[in-house]
Amino acid sequence: MKKVKGLLGACAMLLCGVVGAQVKDMPGGPRVNQLNLPDGVTQIAKDIAWLHWFMLIVCMVIFIAVFSVMFYSIWAHRKSRGAKAATFHEHLGVEVAWTVIPFVIVIAMALPATRTVVAMKDTSGADITVKVTGYQWKWGYEYIDGPSAGVKFLSNLATPRAQIEGKEPRGPLYLMEVDNPLVVPVGKKIRISVTGGDVIHSWMVPELAVKQDAIPGFIRNVWFRAEKVGEFRGQCTELCGKDHAFMPIVVKVVSEQDYATWSAEQKKLLAAAADDPNKEWAAADLIARGEKVYAANCVACHQGSGKGVVGAFPALDGSKIVLGPKADQIQILLKGKQGTAMAAFGGQLNDVEIASVISFTRASWTNAGKGQDPVVLPADVKAAR
Amino acid sequence: MSSVTPDQVSGHSHGHGHDHAHDDHAHHMPHGWRRWLFATNHKDIGTMYLIFSFAMLLEGGTLALLLRTELFQPGLQFFRPELFNQFTTMHGLIMVFGAIMPAFVGFANWMVPMQIGAADMAFARMNNFSFWLLPVAGALLTASFFVPGGATAAGWTLYAPLTLQMGPGMDMAIFAMHLMGASSIMGSINIVVTILNMRAPGMTLMKMPLFCWTWLITAYLLIAVMPVLAAAITMVLTDRHFGTGFFNAAAGGDPVLYQHIFWFFGHPEVYIMILPAFGIVSAIIPAFARKPLFGYASMVYATASIAILSFIVWAHHMFATGMPVTGQLYFMYATMLISIPTGVKVFNWVATMWKGSMTFETPMLFAVGFIFVFTIGGFTGLILSMAPIDIQVHDTYYVVAHFHYVLVAGSLFALFAGTYYWLPKWCGYMYDEKLGKVHFWSSMISFNVTFFPMHFMGLAGMPRRYADYAAQFTDFHQIATIGAFWFGLSQLLFLYIILKAYAGKGAPAAAKPWDGAEGLEWTVPSPAPFHTFETPPEVK
Numbered sequence: 032m033k034k035v036k037g038l039l040g041a042c043a044m045l046l047c048g049v050v051g052a053q054v055k056d057m058p059g060g061p062r063v064n065q066l067n068l069p070d071g072v073t074q075i076a077k078d079i080a081w082l083h084w085f086m087l088i089v090c091m092v093i094f095i096a097v098f099s100v101m102f103y104s105i106w107a108h109r110k111s112r113g114a115k116a117a118t119f120h121e122h123l124g125v126e127v128a129w130t131v132i133p134f135v136i137v138i139a140m141a142l143p144a145t146r147t148v149v150a151m152k153d154t155s156g157a158d159i160t161v162k163v164t165g166y167q168w169k170w171g172y173e174y175i176d177g178p179s180a181g182v183k184f185l186s187n188l189a190t191p192r193a194q195i196e197g198k199e200p201r202g203p204l205y206l207m208e209v210d211n212p213l214v215v216p217v218g219k220k221i222r223i224s225v226t227g228g229d230v231i232h233s234w235m236v237p238e239l240a241v242k243q244d245a246i247p248g249f250i251r252n253v254w255f256r257a258e259k260v261g262e263f264r265g266q267c268t269e270l271c272g273k274d275h276a277f278m279p280i281v282v283k284v285v286s287e288q289d290y291a292t293w294s295a296e297q298k299k300l301l302a303a304a305a306d307d308p309n310k311e312w313a314a315a316d317l318i319a320r321g322e323k324v325y326a327a328n329c330v331a332c333h334q335g336s337g338k339g340v341v342g343a344f345p346a347l348d349g350s351k352i353v354l355g356p357k358a359d360q361i362q363i364l365l366k367g368k369q370g371t372a373m374a375a376f377g378g379q380l381n382d383v384e385i386a387s388v389i390s391f392t393r394a395s396w397t398n399a400g401k402g403q404d405p406v407v408l409p410a411d412v413k414a415a416r
Numbered sequence: 417m418s419s420v421t422p423d424q425v426s427g428h429s430h431g432h433g434h435d436h437a438h439d440d441h442a443h444h445m446p447h448g449w450r451r452w453l454f455a456t457n458h459k460d461i462g463t464m465y466l467i468f469s470f471a472m473l474l475e476g477g478t479l480a481l482l483l484r485t486e487l488f489q490p491g492l493q494f495f496r497p498e499l500f501n502q503f504t505t506m507h508g509l510i511m512v513f514g515a516i517m518p519a520f521v522g523f524a525n526w527m528v529p530m531q532i533g534a535a536d537m538a539f540a541r542m543n544n545f546s547f548w549l550l551p552v553a554g555a556l557l558t559a560s561f562f563v564p565g566g567a568t569a570a571g572w573t574l575y576a577p578l579t580l581q582m583g584p585g586m587d588m589a590i591f592a593m594h595l596m597g598a599s600s601i602m603g604s605i606n607i608v609v610t611i612l613n614m615r616a617p618g619m620t621l622m623k624m625p626l627f628c629w630t631w632l633i634t635a636y637l638l639i640a641v642m643p644v645l646a647a648a649i650t651m652v653l654t655d656r657h658f659g660t661g662f663f664n665a666a667a668g669g670d671p672v673l674y675q676h677i678f679w680f681f682g683h684p685e686v687y688i689m690i691l692p693a694f695g696i697v698s699a700i701i702p703a704f705a706r707k708p709l710f711g712y713a714s715m716v717y718a719t720a721s722i723a724i725l726s727f728i729v730w731a732h733h734m735f736a737t738g739m740p741v742t743g744q745l746y747f748m749y750a751t752m753l754i755s756i757p758t759g760v761k762v763f764n765w766v767a768t769m770w771k772g773s774m775t776f777e778t779p780m781l782f783a784v785g786f787i788f789v790f791t792i793g794g795f796t797g798l799i800l801s802m803a804p805i806d807i808q809v810h811d812t813y814y815v816v817a818h819f820h821y822v823l824v825a826g827s828l829f830a831l832f833a834g835t836y837y838w839l840p841k842w843c844g845y846m847y848d849e850k851l852g853k854v855h856f857w858s859s860m861i862s863f864n865v866t867f868f869p870m871h872f873m874g875l876a877g878m879p880r881r882y883a884d885y886a887a888q889f890t891d892f893h894q895i896a897t898i899g900a901f902w903f904g905l906s907q908l909l910f911l912y913i914i915l916k917a918y919a920g921k922g923a924p925a926a927a928k929p930w931d932g933a934e935g936l937e938w939t940v941p942s943p944a945p946f947h948t949f950e951t952p953p954e955v956k
Contacts, residue, residue: 065876067875068875078804104772105784108705114773115773120710148803149745151804152744194491230581240808243738248671249665268812270575276497276879342564371581
């Protein structure tokens with residue numbers, strides 16, 4: 032009995048500890064127990080919030096009217112009150128009225144909605160265009176024009192796995208923080224060109240009132256003009272596989288000046304990080320680099336142990352392809368594997384990154400010292416593209 | 417509505433599983449397992465459909481409770497997200513194709529022949545095949561959990577190209593859906609032919625009970641769209657295994673093509689799941705108000721309008737795919753139009769109640785409850801049809817709330833209403849009225865506790881099909897989980913009530929236990945004899 036009491040006590044304390052950690056409204060994201068759409072930071076978001084209130088009020092008025100009649104009838108026309116049943120069963124006037132009046136109401140609803148639909152679809156005259164690509168399970172951003180033209184990076188969930196598994200307490204931006212947010216200037220019309228890299232994803236940011244499915248092979252445009260600076264958070268809204276809930280979006284809206292500063296920084300970083308195509312790589316350096324690439328891109332499926340997940344993701348440790356000729360493994364990394372979650376990394380990683388991660392897999396676990404072609408060079412990958 | 421001469425009613429009374437011999441039949445009634453495996457009797461087949469659908473309801477419900485258990489707190493406590501997605505997908509497939517649709521077919525089998533004064537369905541052996549395809553399909557779906565890679569995890573809507581990444585469980589689901597589709601098509605042909613050809617003399621189409629009308633129209637919808645679903649899932653199968661590229665842009669195809677084909681089926685499908693419910697409610701309200709259905713002709717026209725409109729609104733499920741502005745506007749307008757005939761039906765039900773003489777036994781509680789909660793679902797549907805609002809709430813819990821209001825508080829509550837209404841006819845005993853009322857209030861309250869908070873979550877941006885969520889949504893998720901368990905347990909009470917009635921623990925039921933009820937089914941004894949209306953009645 033004592034043991035049970037002790038155990039229950041421990042559980043209670045644990046629960047309190049977990050629950051009692053006061054959750055606050057997330058800046059740029061959902062408020063605690065939020066009841067309604069966000070007003071948002073764009074005119075379109077405000078229009079949609081207004082439209083929703085309009086619809087809600089009209090529907091509630093009709094609902095209350097109709098059900099007042101029904102509940103009155105339930106009370107007044109019950110047999111136990113002595114009500115005697117009438118026999119009428121049609122009335123042309125009333126039936127015409129309650130067909131025509133709702134029709135008029137529906138037209139009245141459609142008018143403001145039409146205006147907003149037309150406005151949302153007008154992506155012309157944008158100040159900056161950004162290409163957004165949905166991947167399993169992260170977003171890729173590429174600036175097409177403006178001060179940041181050419182800047183390109185991936186945006187991954189930044190919440191540590193330990194928080195998700197309950198091993199650490201959850202941070203204030205749990206599940207809605209990323210390593211590299213999309214940065215845009217305030218007050219400018221930003222066109223977002225959305226596409227998918229593998230399966231259909233969807234790019235949504237409620238405060239900006241933007242949602243666009245990311246469809247592989249097609250590009251679809253949406254736009255927004257943020258009226259306030261701040262960080263605004265969204266999530267993927269089309270089921271895309273196991274980590275659908277773990278690929279959020281953060282849009283950082285900054286002043287024009289800050290945007291110019293940021294653009295300059297990014298361009299410098301891009302130049303610096305760009306791997307020198309002529310560099311001679313030593314095997315040990317390649318493998319060390321490969322370990323970093325593996326941790327950022329491969330570990331989610333193939334696991335840190337290289338053993339994959341039985342029935343879902345193949346093991347790399349002891350894999351025929353990893354131990355075989357380099358050409359086959361290079362092809363799989365460049366082109367992906369049709370019909371599986373193995374993405375075509377040729378579009379996401381450069382030659383050095385691909386060569387280094389292949390070399391890492393060939394030098395790790397029980398693969399070390401076995402198989403053909405233990406080291407793969409960036410030049411090999413470039414030739415295979 | 418119509419009257420029947422007493423000498424036309426079938427003579428002897430049969431219960432279920434009772435031993436007996438007929439002198440006036442050319443065959444012996446089969447006993448034991450042969451009676452059920454080789455059943456051609458519409459009542460037996462109706463019973464089997466209902467038992468199968470209830471078992472699927474419990475299986476689908478268990479999957480939902482597994483989901484809600486994981487969602488009780490943020491973080492991943494019990495299931496890997498891959499498994500969570502399998503539960504989400506199979507919950508949808510099993511409920512739609514295994515529970516709701518077969519249940520309505522069970523009602524059609526039991527009631528349509530009796531309501532039109534026919535001895536049985538037009539094609540009795542095809543009827544048997546239509547049923548027995550279903551347990552095979554159900555077994556395939558259930559078994560798909562246990563193959564490598566598990567059940568398909570692409571959502572019940574099975575969007576390409578995610579479906580290309582699924583394991584053999586996906587192929588099993590495709591095969592199962594083909595079987596269920598074939599079952600529905602054959603069943604629908606049966607219903608159309610039966611209703612058009614086998615009505616008793618004097619029963620014109622406009623004298624038919626509205627339940628028969630709603631099933632006639634539903635059957636046409638099924639025949640029209642089940643083949644479209646079959647096409648969509650076959651194209652997925654060939655893209656997966658036979659090198660086609662229907663949904664692959666690099667091959668000249670388009671992932672959105674799948675969505676167009678699927679939703680061309682999918683939208684009429686949701687009306688397939690609600691029209692028979694409208695028919696059931698249209699039988700019960702007049703019975704318990706002791707007053708004829710208001711506006712019978714308008715109800716028929718409204719049902720037909722809803723069905724026709726349902727074919728031209730499918731892309732309101734696709735407002736976020738990036739349609740040109742004209743498409744967006746057209747589908748918004750067309751969808752908004754459906755609210756008009758639907759509203760007409762609600763007004764007609766209320767007008768039926770108005771100045772009636774009402775009592776509130778369990779069937780009436782569920783029917784009135786249906787009108788109340790289904791209308792909430794209808795209004796959120798109207799709000800969703802506004803494309804700008806949909807952009808904010810598409811693929812969020814707002815949509816989950818909407819469709820559970822219309823499918824659970826709509827279709828399922830109507831199925832409960834119909835069960836309580838016709839159970840005395842099926843088994844010959846009254847169900848426990850007090851327990852029935854407990855089942856109603858428990859279901860009604862717990863349903864709202866579960867799903868009402870989801871409207872708020874969706875407006876706040878909580879996406880669907882998520883195994884984990886931002887901590888700000890915790891309270892509403894916890895309320896929903898508690899409500900879900902309460903709702904699930906309430907259905908075990910329902911099972912008990914039915915078993916208790918079949919065990920004969922209530923008062924024996926009269927031929928017409930509800931004094932305001934109309935229809936040929938109430939002119940035969942309770943339980944209904946194995947064969948009824950072997951000679952057609954005269955209908956005035």
